[in-house]
Amino acid sequence: NPPSYRDANKVYAKCLRGVADKLLSRLSVGLGLGEKELRESVGGDELTYLLKINYYPPCPRPDLALGVVAHTDMSAIAILVPNHVQGLQLFRDDHWFDVKYIPNALVIHIGDQLEILSNGKYKSVLHRTTVNKDMTRMSWPVFLEPPPELAIGPLPKLTSEDNPPKYKKKRYCDYVYCKLNKIPQ
Template identity: 70%
Template sequence: MEVERVQEIASNLSKGTIPEEFIRTMTEQPGLTTVQGTVLEVPIIDLRDPDEQKVLKAIDDASRNWGMFQVTNHGIPEESIRNFQEVGKFFFELPQEEKEVYAKPEGSKSIEGYGTKLQRELEGKKAWVDHLFHKIWPPSEINYQFWPKNPPSYREANEEYTKHMHGVVNKLLRLFSLGLGLEEHEVKKAVGGDDLVYLLKINYYPPCPRPDLALGVPAHTDMSAMTILVPNDVQGLQASKDGQWYDVKYIPNALIIHVGDQLEIVSNGKYKSVLHRSTVNKEKARISWPIFFEPPADLEVGPHPKLINEGNPPKYKTKKFSDYCYCELNKIPQ
């Protein structure tokens, strides 16, 4: 095995120490850069509120001013969320050699598979996380090679969760469209329509002896159009607000929604992709289950033509989604 997994490193550590490559710079260390004693209460929006104008305004405000929000009464049964989380957790508790069966193939251009490193690491610093990536929709994009066979209910739990997710995705994309003053189908069409790709990532952050020094995932915005995630009950999501880092308070069974880069681009900057990061916990493993809703690789994404004019020129280049991702992952300016 060529890559040492963070889960293995964590299980072999002496008390109170972590390897040098996981110690972030002074400007990144959560112990120094987190605003203590203040929890960021990002907007919570009830998707079943009968006053749709109120819901629309709340989502529009959150997308412009926060880049993130939480939704309740989203229509995904608690049992479906719980089963989806349980099978993912089970996978990361398997013996190491069993997980390696699903490892991202050497030299693969895709990010699907079990892995540790995702992108070019700046200053040689590593993230305190292992992950599993695989596509869950549309069926034509799914590669079951990366879907764990153990537990046996893994596929069923993922398919059930995905089935319920369609309604949430369509509702949010429709509301984003209306919030931008577009026809209700136009944002969905701009990011791929029915070919929109659902990419699941399970993040596993093992207990870390020095959570003040390490980060699970460093500061980033999501490359997707939108991200919908559920975490376990271990706090760890942080967002940047007015240049400061805050813990995000999340509530049980809510879905956390991130505006992604492609939605920021389509909106020509009206909606903001949220800058966020993950911290780790000394005693407990933190797990999160984001689904990234991405345009097909060859789709060109740019500011929506109806949102640009002489007084409001395009602020972003139009480019293929695959080219955008390549630049981001390799830290090449867009």
């Protein structure tokens, strides 16, 4: 816990909040909502930023192992700082696709909570990670999570008689419990 690390983390957190605010604003407008509606719907100032550091050492038989099995993220959004070692894959049209590394770029995943709030207009990204035979891979995802007690459901402005809610309204903590325990939502 050197002081320089704490200072760097404070600057990083401030920058991430700016990125998250811009993302949520643009995604909100994309749904035909006001700029702040999605941010407020996922917790506003109570939104949690959860940083994980993933370390994948070299694996002599990458054909026999996965870094992380296929999943969608429970959060609203995941902001990922990748590195140059390939390993992230997205599933689309019945195929797995490698996510190309672009220097100084972030990878953004729509999470389950935005899929629910948008009533399915935005889709949570099914993804997995693979391991590398020769090189260590690291990633630094930040998950934007609603407060545990916040109830999340399709936004009323995005539902109608012709487009009824596709998801039940549920507290985020209950959603997490069900997903982690593989209980149908």
